[in-house]
Amino acid sequence: MEKYFKGLYVRFSKSQKARFIEDRKKHSTSLKNLKFSDKILGEFYDNYYKPTFFEFLYNVKTIIYSDNVFEFITKQDMEDWDLYSYLKPLIDEKIIKVSKNGKVILLKKEIEKFIPKPQTVKQIKAAIEKKLKIKAKDKQAVINLFKKFDGFKVKAEWDQMPISAESAFFVVEKILAKIPFNKKFLLVGDDDFISVILTLADPSIECLAIDIDAQLLKCIDILAKKFKLKIKTKKVDLSEKKDLKENFVGFLANPVYTEAGVKEFVKFGISQLGKDGGFVLLEVGDEAIGNRFLFLQEFFAKNNLVIDELILNKVYYPHIKLYEEDKIIFKRMTEFIDKKTIEKSPKLGASLYVFNYLGKRPKRVKFDKPFYAYL
Numbered sequence: 215m216e217k218y219f220k221g222l223y224v225r226f227s228k229s230q231k232a233r234f235i236e237d238r239k240k241h242s243t244s245l246k247n248l249k250f251s252d253k254i255l256g257e258f259y260d261n262y263y264k265p266t267f268f269e270f271l272y273n274v275k276t277i278i279y280s281d282n283v284f285e286f287i288t289k290q291d292m293e294d295w296d297l298y299s300y301l302k303p304l305i306d307e308k309i310i311k312v313s314k315n316g317k318v319i320l321l322k323k324e325i326e327k328f329i330p331k332p333q334t335v336k337q338i339k340a341a342i343e344k345k346l347k348i349k350a351k352d353k354q355a356v357i358n359l360f361k362k363f364d365g366f367k368v369k370a371e372w373d374q375m376p377i378s379a380e381s382a383f384f385v386v387e388k389i390l391a392k393i394p395f396n397k398k399f400l401l402v403g404d405d406d407f408i409s410v411i412l413t414l415a416d417p418s419i420e421c422l423a424i425d426i427d428a429q430l431l432k433c434i435d436i437l438a439k440k441f442k443l444k445i446k447t448k449k450v451d452l453s454e455k456k457d458l459k460e461n462f463v464g465f466l467a468n469p470v471y472t473e474a475g476v477k478e479f480v481k482f483g484i485s486q487l488g489k490d491g492g493f494v495l496l497e498v499g500d501e502a503i504g505n506r507f508l509f510l511q512e513f514f515a516k517n518n519l520v521i522d523e524l525i526l527n528k529v530y531y532p533h534i535k536l537y538e539e540d541k542i543i544f545k546r547m548t549e550f551i552d553k554k555t556i557e558k559s560p561k562l563g564a565s566l567y568v569f570n571y572l573g574k575r576p577k578r579v580k581f582d583k584p585f586y587a588y589l
């Protein structure tokens with residue numbers, strides 16, 4: 215199927231480029247008086263508009279799993295011209311049928327095996343509860359979901375700390391929404407057992423979880439074996455090893471929340487992506503970054519990461535007394551608030567960044583572009 219989609223991608227990009235050039239020359243009000251050669255317009259397309267293979271698949275995914283084709287426009291922040299450029303080949307190649315009211319009907323049903331379906335938090339939670347035969351408590355540490363199967367111990371020495379179960383379900387919802395193809399997904403560090411939740415929710419997904427913590431990886435292996443999940447694990451110190459010599463569709467990193475930590479984890483992850491692009495999820499809380507976030511933004515841009523989404527208010531860590539200093543802040547908070555309330559409340563919040571990784575850096579097309587020219 216990958217070969218089929220690669221072929222479709224080549225045909226799609228060729229016809230999208232031809233249409234791009236023709237439409238800009240003939241039908242654009244803002245470009246009317248500017249005389250562009252096909253060559254210059256082609257350079258604009260190649261550098262700024264041609265999607266990576268995985269971005270193309272993600273756009274296809276958005277259309278085939280929408281109820282109505284027009285959802286594409288609001289989900290992707292794109293316009294009707296883009297929607298048309300996807301609808302045309304999908305309809306011509308009999309992948310979908312679209313009713314006159316915009317409803318999408320998938321004709322090539324086998325595609326569902328290759329492009330993972332989005333799921334809601336509710337569906338993900340229900341799948342976990344059914345398979346693990348437990349009642350999941352949203353606000354508890356995610357590791358509690360698995361405590362009857364493994365003997366995982368949180369280790370401060372590697373900066374581990376569990377997010378809440380509902381945060382983990384949300385992260386998995388995002389991965390399932392974004393994952394463009396059933397090719398391996400990478401977990402750069404996995405103390406929140408996201409690989410396990412992801413593959414329990416959709417057992418067709420393949421993952422590799424790398425981590426420095428051998429005991430954690432053993433727990434993931436136990437769960438993978440018990441529930442027949444397609445998870446591989448590998449003990450890696452990412453500050454030493456750089457190349458896993460495999461291809462991935464994307465990765466999730468929950469790094470050490472420092473400037474150096476974010477850079478090290480993200481650099482390691484993008485070293486495993488290639489010219490087909492990929493999507494990157496990054497959890498990051500502001501424990502010790504502050505205004506240095508500006509330097510991180512420069513780092514993201516230099517490394518071809520385009521911010522697609524920045525999600526606040528979804529990922530948080532429940533109360534825990536892991537480090538000595540946790541007891542100190544707990545004591546200080548009790549000056550105003552009940553112990554029980556503190557223990558039931560979040561301790562630390564994190565943002566979830568979603569990036570589109572550009573396989574190739576775009577080159578600036580030299581041209582004095584007027585302010586109102588839509589090109």
Ligand SMILES: C[S@@+](CC[C@H](N)C(=O)[O-])C[C@H]1O[C@@H](n2cnc3c(N)ncnc32)[C@H](O)[C@@H]1O
Pocket residue numbers: 372373374375376402403404405406424425426427430450451452453468469470471
């Ligand atoms: C860095 S921790 C999570 C940090 C997050 N700030 C928190 O507060 O929970 C995420 C995972 O990375 C792993 N990890 C830490 N240092 C690592 C290294 N050098 N190489 C590979 N994995 C590492 C940890 O074992 C853990 O499973």
